[in-house]
Amino acid sequence: MLPSVLQPNATDHVPVLAEQVRRLLDVQPGQTVVDATFGAGGHAALLAEDLRGEGRYVAIDRDPTVKPYFESFRRRAGVQARFLSGDFADVLERFADNGRNADVVLFDLGVSSMQLDRPERGFSYAADAPLDMRMDPSAEMSARELVNQASERELTEIFRSYGEERYARQIAKRIGRERSRQPFETTGELVEAIKSAIPTPARFGEGHPARRVFQALRIAVNDELGALEAALPAALEMLRPGGRVAVISFHSLEDRIVKRFFRSEAHGCTCPPDFPVCVCGREPSLRVLTRKAVRPTAQEIATNPRAASARLRAAVKT
Numbered sequence: 595m596l597p598s599v600l601q602p603n604a605t606d607h608v609p610v611l612a613e614q615v616r617r618l619l620d621v622q623p624g625q626t627v628v629d630a631t632f633g634a635g636g637h638a639a640l641l642a643e644d645l646r647g648e649g650r651y652v653a654i655d656r657d658p659t660v661k662p663y664f665e666s667f668r669r670r671a672g673v674q675a676r677f678l679s680g681d682f683a684d685v686l687e688r689f690a691d692n693g694r695n696a697d698v699v700l701f702d703l704g705v706s707s708m709q710l711d712r713p714e715r716g717f718s719y720a721a722d723a724p725l726d727m728r729m730d731p732s733a734e735m736s737a738r739e740l741v742n743q744a745s746e747r748e749l750t751e752i753f754r755s756y757g758e759e760r761y762a763r764q765i766a767k768r769i770g771r772e773r774s775r776q777p778f779e780t781t782g783e784l785v786e787a788i789k790s791a792i793p794t795p796a797r798f799g800e801g802h803p804a805r806r807v808f809q810a811l812r813i814a815v816n817d818e819l820g821a822l823e824a825a826l827p828a829a830l831e832m833l834r835p836g837g838r839v840a841v842i843s844f845h846s847l848e849d850r851i852v853k854r855f856f857r858s859e860a861h862g863c864t865c866p867p868d869f870p871v872c873v874c875g876r877e878p879s880l881r882v883l884t885r886k887a888v889r890p891t892a893q894e895i896a897t898n899p900r901a902a903s904a905r906l907r908a909a910v911k912t
């Protein structure tokens with residue numbers, strides 16, 4: 595019997611933009627699907643259904659606590675399914691180096707509902723818990739180390755660029771002052787420091803005052819943008835011609851990386867625009883299937899508020 599926190603829970607499985615992902619990836623029987631962000635297996639259940647009993651499902655996640663969800667998926671998948679624990683950038687690069695192929699690769703980025711809803715993981719500003727935020731609990735650096743060890747300048751930069759936090763410098767300064775008395779240990783202590791660093795009216799503005807700083811720390815702790823930058827070329831290399839890749843992102847920094855990568859691979863040629871003829875000879879390797887990012891409907895957002903910021907882009911390997 596699994597401890598209750600590890601029991602798959604019905605509400606963990608609400609996959610974002612599920613029908614749109616399914617339509618764009620167009621999974622066919624016999625294919626190999628790589629799900630780079632398995633989570634609770636919500637998308638996996640739908641994509642495996644489209645394999646109709648023939649094919650292979652490779653699930654990746656850097657959070658080993660998703661394993662019970664995978665076991666439950668594997669029992670019902672009806673196809674050969676395998677779980678690989680690790681950063682998708684490392685796993686996909688290894689696959690690509692070893693000449694492994696896939697027909698479909700899906701990335702559903704960011705944190706899962708189970709990670710957010712389990713206070714002990716330290717992702718949420720809504721509960722007082724150890725300051726952690728590691729998707730992979732064995733990773734070296736947690737939010738606690740980052741908050742207590744990064745310089746004020748580094749923290750300012752993190753809050754500003756990953757959280758678009760207006761009061762980044764003030765918050766970093768306040769953290770610097772407080773940690774010189776006593777290091778930060780909990781999310782609650784950090785929330786209090788953020789609140790006291792920003793002007794009173796801003797505490798009651800757009801959402802929770804700690805939301806942007808928490809998002810920024812999470813992105814930095816898990817090197818989310820670095821992993822995505824490294825994983826996209828590896829995914830492309832693995833794909834068979836005609837294979838498809840889809841990415842669901844939850845903030846503009848991620849979406850920009852995907853958009854630029856797709857655009858550059860769909861363009862091919864890297865010669866400077868003033869060259870009269872192409873000398874690089876680079877051919878397009880992707881055809882973009884989503885001219886604009888696909889957004890959730892108002893109805894989906896009403897039933898699953900976490901879908902609100904989702905953007906989906908997909909492409910097919912030429």
Ligand SMILES: C[S@@+](CC[C@H](N)C(=O)[O-])C[C@H]1O[C@@H](n2cnc3c(N)ncnc32)[C@H](O)[C@@H]1O
Nearest residue numbers: 631633634635636637655656681682702706821
């Ligand atoms: C939004 S959830 C995926 C939810 C899943 N599609 C579903 O329907 O249940 C994102 C998952 O990706 C994992 N993840 C995020 N970044 C990762 C990375 N760089 N490598 C491996 N897993 C990652 C997280 O641990 C989390 O479990």
